[in-house]
Amino acid sequence: MNSDTQNRRVFLKNAALGSLALSLSGTGGVGAIPTATGKRVGIIGLDTSHSTAFTKALNTDETTTAYSGYRVVAAYPYGSRDIETSTKRIAGYTDEIRKLNVAIVDSIDELLRQVDVVLLETNDGQLHREQAIQVLKTGKRVFIDKPMAASLTDVMAIFDASTTYRVPIFTASSLRYIKGVEGLDKRSVLGADTFSPAVLEKTHPDLFWYGIHGVEALYTVMGTGCQDVVRTHTDGTDLVVGRWADGRVGTFRGTRTGKHDYGGTVYTQNGNVTLGPYGGYEPLLKAIIHYFETGEVPVTPAETIEIFAFMEAADESKRRGGAAVRLDHILKKATR
Structure with missing residues (x-):
């Protein structure tokens, strides 16, 4: 290199x-x-x-x-x-x-x-x-x-x-544009729980294939700064708990049984905000067209990188029987 x-x-x-x-x-x-x-x-x-x-x-x-x-x-x-x-x-x-x-x-x-x-x-x-x-x-x-x-x-x-x-x-x-996100003052967010289907595909790390929807919704409201991740895994469910450096906690629940649905709860200084229902592709498509027109990206590379580090840390936690895994260790491995 x-x-x-x-x-x-x-x-x-x-x-x-x-x-x-x-x-x-x-x-x-x-x-x-x-x-x-x-x-x-x-x-x-x-x-x-x-x-x-x-x-x-x-x-x-x-x-x-x-x-x-x-x-x-x-x-x-x-x-x-x-x-x-x-x-x-x-x-x-x-x-x-x-x-x-x-x-x-x-x-x-x-x-x-x-x-x-x-x-x-x-x-x-x-x-x-x-x-x-x-x-x-x-x-x-x-x-x-x-x-x-x-x-x-x-x-x-x-x-x-x-x-x-x-x-x-x-x-x-x-899911970055799920209903409930619009108008949310992210400075007031104390924590959040999100959920989405988390169907697995053998060619991809577990959450990359479908769980990413709920993970991205989590990051949309929490922002970056997750320090470590713990994952509990069963055949039908994943529960991933992230601990942010400022003490906030965000969780993602991925499901493989029952009805496929998307949503969550955001805990703020002014009360709880419900995420959902899913609003379709139109908000995302409008953001894409704005990007095509201006070159402005609504999601920073730093946030996208951390989302994928979060999901890889969740996989590592699964391999280690639910142990806490630090995101900075995952990022260092990816850049060797």
């Missing part, structure tokens, strides 16, 4: 540990001269319902004003190739996307020649590092859907590339 790369990794680690915002100034699409300048959206990955949901919202004439005229014009289907629950959906979602006047292309390179910005929707986080860097090299802004990657090491590498190519990146679960 050369000294420049090492310096960038040290900087990212320190940002996460110190909860610092990393300021990145981005460029727009490089060399693109579309009919509506800068408004052509490309999708990578047609193995998730997010791809069709976003396309239907953007390509409906009645909503183009709400989304500043951005429209999906091209899509590359792959996408997962070895996760059965994802691969079996590609053909059907590809047909749906075609009906929305979207060109289906054979490669990411071909996609990037036709678009100005990218929605990286591939359901398989193992592919995100390679796919995201391919986009970043062109200078195009890219939203990376959950999970940002299938390891904390890959998350750090993507942010490293974001710094190298000077393109800010935005990644988030739609």
